[in-house]
Amino acid sequence: MSLYLFQALNGIGLGMIYFLISVGLTIIFGLLNFVNFAHGAYYLLGSYLCFTLVSLTGNFWLALVVAPVAVAMLAWVTEKTLIRRAYHLPHTFHILITLGIALIIQELSIAVWGPIGKTVAVPEALSGVFRMGDFFYPKYRLFVILFTAVIAVGLWLLLERTRFGALVRAGSEDAETVSLLGTHIHKLFALTFALGVGLAGLAGVLAAPIRGVHPFIGPEVLGLAFVVVVIGGMGSFSGALVGGLLVGLVQSMMTTIWPQGASLMIYGAMAVVILLRPYGLFGRA
Amino acid sequence: MKLEINRIHSYYGKSHVLEGVSLEVNPGELVTLLGRNGAGKTTTLRSIAGIVRPAEGSIVFDGEELIGKEVFEIARRGVSLVPEHRGIFGLLSVEENLAIAVRASSRWSLSDVYEMFPRLYERRKNGGNALSGGEQQMLAIARALVNDPKLLLLDEPTEGLAPVIVDEIVRILGKIREAGVSVLLVEQNLAVCEKLADRHYVIEQGQVVYSGTGEQFRQEQAVKDRYLAV
């Protein structure tokens, strides 16, 4: 029994990390109508920055704040210099450009950090296990679940309860009308891109102590994020949350039941969703 | 604040839609732009708002050239377009639709427009999708008002609406004009136009073919037959 609970918690933690990655991807797609294939590479960068900051300072908490902000700032600069020039082009161009960015980030990472993976130690305060009766669970993983839950609530409040959030939602429906109301649409786009990518960077930081850092993780992360977004529905916050948790849970449950079938189940679930609800669980036509 | 459009030429790709349109709206005036389907009325409004960039000519508002400025920059100068499709955000509530447009400098606050449109107050928690056509039009106008307009560009605000609602909108337009906001109104409903306007322009195939005051226009049966009859 407690093995299943253990795996369920693992699945939720993993799922929340997938949520962080996918929600950024989906917000960016919703507002900017932009396909960001560099999303996994920004996650990678978040992980590596975490590694470096932890090695230099020994302070994970510093990395938790600084690395995502640094990734978001880099994204903001990329948007200003490169990405905004591509909005008016077809999606294939978005893919080409961001795939290029992804390769640059990946290869630079190898140049800086080497081709071999790195490990990041769990922060001191969260090492060891949390114990309740005869149930044990790693403290750090519990922290990830709680922390990402707080981030999810904060993000929801940002999107649903602030003017910025209302502008993002309005712009996802009709960006032209948003600018007709005097909103600096380029700023809104750049901020949203930075926010979405920053969330991928944050996911990279949180995952680093659990999964380590590996230079070729980017494409895998990107693929999973797309699966989540397709299952949940493009542009949907709730879709990213439910889709992320679903994929995380399936993946982690499968490791006890039938490890080789984990990917199969995930892509199978995606196929079923596409057949039954082409726009995803929470998507709109 | 005065709007002066001087011989603008606008294109959609290669198709030459405005062929030297000139018109002006003086401070506090309500001017209509009339013409058949496809004459270029919407394109004229879109050119002023910066959605379409004229290749030639000039559009001067309050002494400043607008051509070349971005849509949001033009909007921030007080040029407010209420588009034909109304541009209501269906997934935002009525209140959110208004809130994202509110500017402190406007003489109309949120509560002012709720007072003008009690129906919007009743429906403030509803999504934009849930509104009727008339309510959407009211919301589009209310949203322009809280956005601090100096010049309001209205594209067929009464199109497809029931006569009671049309009367309501005419009443509101009267109030807006009393407040001193200039209005450039595109409208098919001649009765509405004649009730409200100081002056009229008629546009045909991308050129202004008639202009006259409200009084002159009333007598111009020939112009109406030639350019406006369906």
Ligand SMILES: Nc1ncnc2c1ncn2[C@@H]1O[C@H](COP(=O)(O)OP(=O)(O)OP(=O)(O)O)[C@@H](O)[C@H]1O
């Ligand atoms: N996006 C577009 N692309 C290409 N041509 C367009 C576009 N929009 C309008 N046109 C063409 O430009 C011309 C002027 O259109 P416009 O919409 O300005 O007319 P209008 O006077 O507003 O007509 P209506 O009364 O039907 O609204 C028409 O011939 C129309 O077919």
Ligand SMILES: [Mg+2]
């Ligand atoms: Mg039109």
